[in-house]
Amino acid sequence: MPEYRPVQERSRSFFPLFERKPDNQNATHYCPGCGHGIVHKLIARAIDDLGIQDRAILISPVGCSVFAYFYFDTGNVQVAHGRAPAVATAIKRARPDAIVISYQGDGDLAAIGTAEILHAAARDENFTTIFINNAIYGMTGGQLAPTSMVGQKSTTTPAGRSIWNEGYPLHVCEVLNTLDGPAYIERVALGDNKMILYAAKAIRAAIQAQMDRRGFSFVEVLSPCPTVWGKDPVAAQQWVRDEMTKVYPLGVIRDRDPWTHPIPVPPPPFAFPSGAPPLLAKPDEPVDYRIKVAGFGGQGVLLLGELLAEAGLQAGLSVSWLPSYGPEMRSGTSHCHVRLSSEEVDSPLVTNPNVLIALNEPSLRKFLHTVEPGGWVFFNGDAIPADCARADVRAVALPMTSLAVQTAGDAKATNMVMLGVVQQALHLLPAAAVDQAMHSLIHSERWLAIDHMALNAGSHRYQERCHV
Numbered sequence: 004m005p006e007y008r009p010v011q012e013r014s015r016s017f018f019p020l021f022e023r024k025p026d027n028q029n030a031t032h033y034c035p036g037c038g039h040g041i042v043h044k045l046i047a048r049a050i051d052d053l054g055i056q057d058r059a060i061l062i063s064p065v066g067c068s069v070f071a072y073f074y075f076d077t078g079n080v081q082v083a084h085g086r087a088p089a090v091a092t093a094i095k096r097a098r099p100d101a102i103v104i105s106y107q108g109d110g111d112l113a114a115i116g117t118a119e120i121l122h123a124a125a126r127d128e129n130f131t132t133i134f135i136n137n138a139i140y141g142m143t144g145g146q147l148a149p150t151s152m153v154g155q156k157s158t159t160t161p162a163g164r165s166i167w168n169e170g171y172p173l174h175v176c177e178v179l180n181t182l183d184g185p186a187y188i189e190r191v192a193l194g195d196n197k198m199i200l201y202a203a204k205a206i207r208a209a210i211q212a213q214m215d216r217r218g219f220s221f222v223e224v225l226s227p228c229p230t231v232w233g234k235d236p237v238a239a240q241q242w243v244r245d246e247m248t249k250v251y252p253l254g255v256i257r258d259r260d261p262w263t264h265p266i267p268v269p270p271p272p273f274a275f276p277s278g279a280p281p282l283l284a285k286p287d288e289p290v291d292y293r294i295k296v297a298g299f300g301g302q303g304v305l306l307l308g309e310l311l312a313e314a315g316l317q318a319g320l321s322v323s324w325l326p327s328y329g330p331e332m333r334s335g336t337s338h339c340h341v342r343l344s345s346e347e348v349d350s351p352l353v354t355n356p357n358v359l360i361a362l363n364e365p366s367l368r369k370f371l372h373t374v375e376p377g378g379w380v381f382f383n384g385d386a387i388p389a390d391c392a393r394a395d396v397r398a399v400a401l402p403m404t405s406l407a408v409q410t411a412g413d414a415k416a417t418n419m420v421m422l423g424v425v426q427q428a429l430h431l432l433p434a435a436a437v438d439q440a441m442h443s444l445i446h447s448e449r450w451l452a453i454d455h456m457a458l459n460a461g462s463h464r465y466q467e468r469c470h471v
C-alpha cells in the first residue's frame with residue numbers, strides 16, 4: 004500500500020529551504036500562478052512516490068525554470084539553451100540506473116533545441132522529458148515562441164501571430180508521434196484542478212515508462228504564464244483551459260506496448276580489440292592527474308594529449324581527453340585537457356591542472372597561473388622566463404625542439420620528446436601502455452620509429468640533466 008501523505012506537505016524531493024535568496028527561503032522565484040511551480044510540485048511528488056530520489060537527475064534548461072536546481076533535492080545539471088536532450092542522453096547512457104528527467108520550455112525545446120529533441124526521440128533514448136508549453140518566451144520578456152497560437156500577441160508580434168508572417172504553431176507531440184522511437188507521449192494541461200490531477204498521472208506514467216526501460220517518454224504540459232500574458236492567475240488558467248486546449252488537444256498520444264517493440268539494450272561495456280594486451284593492473288596508490296597540454300597548432304599538442312589518454316586507458320585508468328583549438332590547422336594556438344584517474348572522471352575540464360605541459364612560451368604565460376600549488380610545469384625552452392617563476396610549483400625546462408631535431412631529425416617530434424621527459428619525471432604511465440598507445444594512434448612505421456627515438460631522447464635528457 005502506498006504511504007498516505009497529505010498533498011499540502013512539502014515533497015521530500017524538494018530541499019527543505021530554497022537557499023537562492025537568503026531573505027526568502029520558502030518560495031520559488033516563479034510568478035504567482037506560474038505553471039512551472041505547479042509542475043515542479045508534480046514532478047517532486049512523482050519522485051517521492053516512485054521512491055527514486057536517490058537516483059533522479061533533473062536536467063534544467065535555460066528559461067524561467069533555469070533555477071530548478073535550487074529546488075529539487077536530486078541530482079541536478081543545468082545545461083545550455085536547448086541542449087537538455089543531448090545532456091540527458093549522455094547521463095542516461097553513462098548511468099543507466101539513474102532516472103533522468105529533462106525539463107524544457109517551448110523556446111528551449113521547440114526553437115533553439117528542435118534538433119536535439121527530435122533526434123533523442125528518434126534514437127529512443129530512455130529518459131523522460133517534461134515540456135512546458137506556455138506559448139511564449141517567459142524569461143526574456145514575451146517574444147513569440149514556436150508554440151504561440153495564431154493571433155496571439157507577443158513583443159515580437161504586437162499585432163498577433165499571423166500565418167502569413169510567422170506560420171503555424173508547432174505541435175510537438177504530434178511531430179514526435181511521427182517517429183518510431185518514442186514509447187510514451189502525452190499532452191496535459193494545467194487548466195483546472197482536474198486537469199492538474201491528470202497532469203500528475205501523466206508525469207508519473209512517463210517516469211514509470213523510463214523505470215521500466217520502455218524508452219523515450221514525453222509529457223507536454225500546457226501551462227499558464229500570467230505575467231507575460233498580462234492576465235491574472237485565474238484568467239491565465241482559464242485561457243489554458245478554454246483556448247490552448249482547442250489548439251493543442253489533450254490526451255495520451257502514444258503508449259507503446261512494451262511487448263511489440265524491442266526494449267533498448269545498452270551496448271556491451273568497452274572491450275579492447277582482440278590482440279590487445281590485457282589491462283595493466285591499477286596502481287596501488289590513487290591517481291588523479293589533471294593535465295593541460297598547450298602549444299601552437301602543428302606542434303602535436305592534441306596528439307600528445309590523446310596519447311596520454313589512450314595510454315591511461317590501456318593502463319586501466321579512467322580517462323578523458325578534451326581538445327580546444329582555433330580554426331587554423333597550423334600556428335594557431337591549441338590546448339587540450341587530459342584526465343587520468345583511478346576514480347571515475349566527473350568532468351573532462353581541467354581548470355587547475357596539476358601537470359602543465361607548455362610547448363611554447365605563450366602557453367606557459369597563459370596557463371602557469373592556473374597550475375595547482377605543488378603541481379608540475381614542463382616547458383619547452385632553455386629556462387623558465389624570469390618573470391614567470393613560481394616558487395610553489397616544480398618546473399622542468401628543456402629545449403625539446405632542438406633535441407627533437409638533433410636526435411630524431413624532425414622538429415615535429417617535439418611532442419614525443421616532451422612525453423619522454425614527462426614520463427621520466429613522473430612515471431606517469433607504464434611504458435608498455437605508452438608503447439601500445441603509440442601503436443594505436445600513429446599509423447606510419449616511419450613516424451613510429453622517429454617518435455620512439457624522440458621519446459627515448461626526452462627520457463634520457465631528463466635523467467642526465469634533471470634527475471636528483
Ligand SMILES: Cc1ncc(C[n+]2csc(CCOP(=O)(O)OP(=O)(O)O)c2C)c(N)n1
Pocket residue numbers: 065066067068084107108109110111112115135137139140141142143148
Ligand atoms: C544561446 C542562447 N540564445 C538565446 C538566449 C536567450 N533566451 C533565454 S531564455 C529564452 C527562451 C525562454 O523561453 P522558454 O523556453 O519558452 O521558457 P520560459 O522562460 O517561457 O519558461 C531565450 C531565447 C540564451 N539564453 N541563450
Ligand code: SF4
Pocket residue numbers: 032033034036037038039067137141142227228229230231
Ligand atoms: S514570466 Fe511566465 S513563465 Fe516566467 S516565471 Fe513568470 S509566469 Fe512563469
